[in-house]
Amino acid sequence: MAIMPVRTVSAGSAVPSVAYIFSGLLVVAAVLVVGAGQGHPVSVVLAAVLVLAAIALPAWLKMVDQWQRAVVLRLGRYQGLRGPGLFFLIPFFETIAVLVDVRIRTTEIRAEEALTRDTVSIAMEAIVFWQVRDPAKAATEVENFVVAVEQVAQTSLREIIGARDLSALLTDRAAADAELRAVIARKTERWGVEVSSVEIKDIGIPPNLQDAMSRQAQAEREKQARETLASAEIVVAQKVREAAAIYAADPVALKLRQMNLVYEMNKERGTTILIPTELAAALGGVFTPP
Known part of the structure; x- marks a missing residue:
């Protein structure tokens, strides 16, 4: 027309x-x-x-x-x-x-049992913020522009769900919001309608899939904890090996370390430590004041 x-x-x-x-x-x-x-x-x-x-x-x-x-x-x-x-x-x-x-309007849309690209059945809710920019087109190009915008938004929501994997929808909602807004805006532009933004409210997944995802997340956390512990044990083993090499090259240092360990274990008890004469002679001038 x-x-x-x-x-x-x-x-x-x-x-x-x-x-x-x-x-x-x-x-x-x-x-x-x-x-x-x-x-x-x-x-x-x-x-x-x-x-x-x-x-x-x-x-x-x-x-x-x-x-x-x-x-x-x-x-x-x-x-x-x-x-x-x-x-x-x-x-x-x-x-x-x-x-x-011509004020900004909000339209709530919902998709039930929509399949993602990896064939997972989900439900999704979103809110569309839109405004009539050209009242002449809105009145003469479509019979009821309010109903038309709602129907286009519903079908576009299913399109976006079918074009993405579940993991992408869950981890990057901002990208899904932007893509959905662009799709709706492209279809409603000829009616004098401007889509300002789209926000995904909720993504519903089946209960059995929620349990599986929860177990997977817990297993991933346990895996990371074990990897961290193993890395720490490797570092400790390397330090112990370095210390052993030092003590092997210096027996006096080893004896002093042993005595220090004995002292640390008994200092809270007020215990007196007696050093045998042979050990004192072996340590030589370690206890001799400078």
Whole structure:
């Protein structure tokens, strides 16, 4: 359907409003002149004018809120956008086809029993944040743009699930959010809709798979703990071997180490350690003050 260029007319637009007001004044003046010419009192004529105005103004004068835009048709063809605020319509010629809310909206979507690329059945919930940027297209290109956006979002969610493995969905939600937003935006752009963001709320997996994943995660943690312990034992063994080489090259150092170990084991008990004369002689001048 061909659409004329979008033209927003607000309450301050001079040409349409002035034309309608001028036409109304001409009608009022004509009624006054005719009534005066026929000898009717001015009060009666004014009362008739007020009655006509009360009937005509609701059909001429319209108002929409700040967050709304009125899609106006003239003789069934798209004429333009009006609002926010007050504006006039030509009675019997112009009509408001639909009032479009241009605020950001949220749509919740859910996919039940959708298969991932690695054939795992999951459920997923997401929220789509979107906004009508072109009310003319939203009103003329699709019958019900709200329902259309919701249905497109539902099918796009299943597409994203089927294109990714379960592990990718669980570990990188940001990438899935961005891809889903791009898919929905591409499909709804022709309706004048802009998708600002998509956020995945929850990913549900079968209970038996949850147990298997929990056991796998626990096994992975145990594996890492054992690897860490084995690495520590290797380091300790290397240090013990280095110490053994040092003690083998220096027997005095070995004796001192042995005595130090004996002292550390008995120092809390207040025990006196006696060194045999032969050991003192073997240590030579170790205990001799410098």
